[in-house]
Amino acid sequence: MSEDRYYAPPVFKRRRLDGSGRSTPRAEHASTPGPDVPQPTDEDTKALDRDWYAGDEFGGHVFGDDMHNPFGHDYSAWEKEHQEAVKAEKMSSRYDARREQRNRDNDAWETNRMLVSGVAQRRDMAADFDDDEATRVHLLVHELRPPFLDGRTIFTKQLEPVPAVRDYQSDMAVFSRKGSKVVKEARQQRERQRQAQEATSMKGTALGNLMGVKEEEGDSAMAIAGEEDAVRKPDGETSNKFSDHMKKKAEGGSDFSRTKTLQEQRQYLPAFAVREDLMRVIRENQVIVVVGETGSGKTTQLTQFLYEEGYGDSGMIGCTQPRRVAAMSVAKRVAEEMDVKLGSTVGYAIRFEDCTSKETVIKYMTDGVLLRESLNEPDLDKYSCIIMDEAHERALNTDILMGLFKKILQRRRDLKLIVTSATMNSKKFSEFYGGAPDFTIPGRTFPVDTMFHRSPVEDYVDQAVQQVLSIHVSMDQGDILVFMTGQEDIEVTCELVQKRLDALNDPPKLSILPIYSQMPADLQAKIFDRAAPGVRKCIVATNIAETSLTVDGIKYVVDAGYSKMKVYNPKMGMDTLQITPISQANASQRSGRAGRTGPGKAFRLFTEKAFKEELYLQTIPEIQRTNLSNTVLMLKSLGVKDLLDFDFMDPPPQDTITTSMFDLWALGALNNLGELTKLGAKMSAFPMDPSLSKLLITAEEYGCSEEMITIVSMLSVPNVFYRPKERQDEADTQREKFWVHESDHLTYLQVYSAWKSNGMSDGWCIKHFLHPKSLRRAKEIRDQLLDIMKMQKMQMLSCGMDWDVIRKCICSGYYHQAAKYKGSGEYINLRTNLGVQLHPTSALYAGHPPDYIVYHELILTSKVYVSTVTAVDPHWLADLGGVFYSVKEKGYSMRDKRITETEFNRKMEIETQMADDRRRQQEQMAAEQERDSRKKTLSGPVKKVVTQGAVKKPVIKRKGRNF
Structure with missing residues (x-):
């Protein structure tokens, strides 16, 4: 048997239907045995570690990363190819139109001859010429909005959007949009060199094979960025955790770090010189803003100062970082300075990775990790001190934590909060916390x-x-x-x-x-x-x-x-x-x-x-220029009913809030009144995008949890496909083996299953141009998501080979991101009418375009691309996304559409009225209870019992006695 064992039907082949009812063949997997590929070297891991740890806290693929994008820096070639394909399609459609016209003329002539001769009657002929268009399904898009998004409700104090540029017509803004001319020229020159190299290369050609020109087999193993240096354990198991790669102490990069011990280096830091004054200010205040230049030692020394002062005796000392790589590297440095093992007294926690233990006292973590901890522990009782480091960067989660701490500090007077910042913005932090004192660590600055x-x-x-x-x-x-x-x-x-x-x-x-x-x-x-x-x-x-x-x-x-x-x-x-x-x-x-x-x-x-x-x-703070769907879901889960009441340091724009709430409502996380639903509460338990969270939850209903958890894990890691510049054709050939032409999501499932069935071999990955480290990372994420699903008491079910079930489940999480094929390679977003195109990395790119698709994300270069796409049946969109779509039936008119929308609005008004009535009743009951409790407080322990026709005497009720 071949070493390539793919996750595909062993005997039969199926043909699936796209949105128009046309069948699309599944790619057959050719498996050819090849020579053993040597294991990657120890130098191959660093780039992929970099991608993972430098990535977005709630994202998957590194945003803006071109290194692990198989088509990074190569869009111009694909756009040229796409234009040629569109041109060819237009030419062929022109020829098709001529051919169809000739056929119609011939059919009309034959029909006329048959009717004149009496061979056939007109009513018989009508049955033979059905319109092919009748088999195509058309969707109507409804502009339905819940009552809480009717435009009358204000969710934020920032009503207008915050532009990314102060003046779009200014010189700098215009030049930034144009870009650098020399960079464009360099890009074009690289493209010309690549094309010339491909044109003159004899590798893989018939002439090259005849002359014995061989492929450089070793290149791919050495060139794959971020493949492998996972530490091998005695039983052969591999580990991806960053702590395993940091066991070896780094050598100093400068003469100072080489010649001085760690303790001597500490004493040279500006923070060390002001230790006593700093600790005195911390003892006297609950909140303090520490201002210090980069390199002053505030990140590494503050936690140690607090630990040495005994603050770790009553709870952990936490320090948040806006980036994952900073949380880990600083934890490593502090562990070395304290001469302890990383993960014992000093540890770190990032999304999907926890390097702490019961012994941990100093904990470095991303701000997103602390934010998620507040879901289960609103008062953060296990912490005695929390340091919000690099607050001047104004990361999204940092700003949310700032608002939460205002409430937490009122409930916990024993909690210390230290906000560290560079010189900029320090006054704003102090004013936000009611004039908190700021302490400046003097730096070594010159004019x-x-x-x-x-x-x-x-x-x-x-x-x-x-x-x-x-x-x-x-x-x-x-x-x-x-x-x-x-x-x-x-x-x-x-x-x-x-x-x-x-x-x-x-x-x-x-x-x-x-x-x-x-x-x-x-x-x-x-x-x-x-x-x-x-x-x-x-x-x-x-x-x-x-x-x-x-x-x-x-x-x-x-x-x-x-x-x-x-x-x-x-x-x-x-x-x-x-x-x-x-x-x-x-x-x-x-x-x-x-x-x-x-x-x-x-x-x-x-x-x-x-x-x-x-x-x-x-x-501009990140909260005013980023998608807030996850943030709104988190705040709703934390009990923030009215976002206007939340204390933002800089409030987000109204448009961003309403768009995020609309998306959550469309997914079912919010009800028609803007309140968190049971589904939304479940979604908030998963540390990922709301769409992915919903996929995991609805997968249980569809009976495909095993498959969906794999797909979601693969979407949460850097791209698994590798495409070296010198071997692009070979890499494309290997990638096509895994293609499922109906779905990129199923392609990821195919890759993971094939990797698993081949013993999770690194050599197999390199031979097929896959990143083994990304796949192992996906396995780790899968295991942790499995633990979360077990905690939620969700069943793990498998649908076997019924992949239509998986596609329908995918549609349930992405129906708000659906597009219809327009022609000439272009799709139109059903809700926004935005023109988009399939990304060149998609398995659907080379095949016949389906009528309807859903997609995971948009990518903007010179065009807007949809990435990670799945073909769906339009009836699924109508069934699952009924708030947006309905199937256009024969005879359906715009009047019927208006009636549907009117009925929806009337239903929403009734629900709103009922909710207002319930709210008023609750307020009345609360007011009555407050009056009763006030009366009891005023009356004291003596109560007057009045009996009709008797003398009114005070009667004292005694405990334990019945009257």
């Missing part, structure tokens, strides 16, 4: 000369390269830090600096070092190494270098003035990564990087006028 550009800069990458070369050639010694927007900008900047430097005659030596979140940790550490004598360092970084890390020796800062920001569009229902101008606070923070070890200079590639008129004072 910085800030220089603005004289005229607007159209191409910020090209200008940054020129500025770097000017500094390097004409200015004194000192390292350079350049701020760019993302990985592609950074790579092009580094290439251009090196290219133009090589063109000079005997230039000074320059070491060019890129750094961004997608780089392996060992490569990131190189920026901390001291350069060789006579060599200047040039570090090109994203905004990760603003506050998250500190590099000594920086004397010059080149600030492009832009960054990538995640922005939610409530009308489109999608998050997008946009290049936007930074805020004035960000610009000041970037300039300050030049004054850490001595006087420095900051070169801003924008004008002083732009700084004052085109930049916001502060960065």
Whole structure:
């Protein structure tokens, strides 16, 4: 038997129907035995760890990541291919129209001859020419909204949306939308080189096989980013936990860290010098705001100070971080400084990973983990102190926790809250908590000369390269830090600096070092190494270098003035990564990087006028620019009935709130009055997107829990498919083996099942261009979701090979994200009329497009793509999403549609009236109970018993006696 054992019917083949009733064949799985592939090396794990731990707390695939996107940086080729396919389809449709016209003319002539000759009568012929369109199903879309979203209810104090840019017509905003010209040219050049290489390559061709040109078998195993260094246990079991990879202590990257012990390094930190004053302020206040520059030691030392003062005796000392990687790396550092094992006295917790024990006293965690803990423990009783670290970043969960702590601190006077921030926003935190004192950890800062550009800069990458070369050639010694927007900008900047430097005659030596979140940790550490004598360092970084890390020796800062920001569009229902101008606070923070070890200079590639008129004072908080469905569900689960009463530091926009509540209502998490339903309460128990939570819950009803938990787990990890640039065709061939042409969700199920049936082999994964680490991560998530489902007393059922049941279950969670095929490769969202196209990674991309689909997410590049798609029957949409859709029957008119909508609105009015009556009755009963209790309090223990016709005497009721 072949080593490839796929999860597919062993004997029979089935043909499934898409929305129009047409059959679509399932891909057959060719399994050919191949040579054993060696296990991956120990260096292959870091990139995938980076993807997982740097990702969004409630997300799955890393947002904006192109490294593990099989078609990352390759959209232009696919868009060109798509345009050619559309053109060919239009040409073929033109030919089809001519052919159909000829057929109709011939049919009409034959019909006329038969009628004239008397061979057939007209009523007989009508039965032979049924319209094919009658077999197609059409859906009507209803614009139904619940009463609490009728536009009269206000949910937030921020009525207007917050634009991502201060002035969309400003120079910086226009230039950010255009992008860098040199980056576009570099992208086009790479594409031309790739096409030329494919055209001249003989690998895999008939001529190449004839001449004995062999494929480089070892390349894929070595090139797969993030494949494997999971620690092997004695029984052969593998572990993916980050703590296992951090057992080995990291060597210092600088001379200081190499020559000093950990305790000596602690004593050099600015926080250590003010320890006594800081602890005195903490003892005297319940809430304190600690202000300190990056590198002051506030993150690693505060928890240890509290532990040494005995605060850990009455409860745990918690410290929240906005990012997963920070929670783990800081926990590792503190464990090393305290000389304890990670997971014992010091531990960490992130989504789907808990490295703590009963011994844990100091706990680092993401803010999302603490937020979920508050669901089961509203007062957070097991904590004595909580540190909200990096609060100035204004992450979504951090802002929600800020509002919750206002209530918790009133109920728990023994709880200490410490909010740490960089210099920006510290006053706002203090005012939010009623004038809480702030304590500043003095930093080592020096004066910085800030220089603005004289005229607007159209191409910020090209200008940054020129500025770097000017500094390097004409200015004194000192390292350079350049701020760019993302990985592609950074790579092009580094290439251009090196290219133009090589063109000079005997230039000074320059070491060019890129750094961004997608780089392996060992490569990131190189920026901390001291350069060789006579060599200047040039570090090109994203905004990760603003506050998250500190590099000594920086004397010059080149600030492009832009960054990538995640922005939610409530009308489109999608998050997008946009290049936007930074805020004035960000610009000041970037300039300050030049004054850490001595006087420095900051070169801003924008004008002083732009700084004052085109930049916001502060960065827009995430809560005002992101999807809030999960947040609203969480707040409802925490008992927040009216969002207007919740104390937001910066309230979210009304449009975002209403869109999120509408989506939750459509999923059944909220009832027609905006109250949490039983389904919504169950959904809040799962740490993931509400749509995925509903899939797991409804899967029990459909009898496919085993399959659905696998699909959801696969959607919660970085992309499992690997597509190396030099072997794209081979990778595509292997991927097609797993395709289920009706569904990408079922394709993921197919991949996981095949991996499991092949012994979870890493060699098998590499041979089929799959990331073994992603698959193992999916297994870990699956096991933890299984535990949650058991706690919820949900049954684990399997539907076997009845995959139509799974598709219908998928439809139950995604019917609010449905689209209909328009033609020429384009779909139209049924609710928003947004034009979308299938993503090139979809299994449905190459086949015949089904009439109706549901999708997991939208991806915006130059076009709007739908990703992770499943073909569905339109009757399923009408049955499961009745609030949106109904099947258009014969003779159905717009008048009938209006009647349906009127009946729905009348029903909603009745429900609202009944709810108001119940609310008034409850208020009356509460008022009566309050009056009765007040009377009892005033009357005291003596009660007067009045008997008709008798003298009124006070009678004292005694306990234990009957009268």
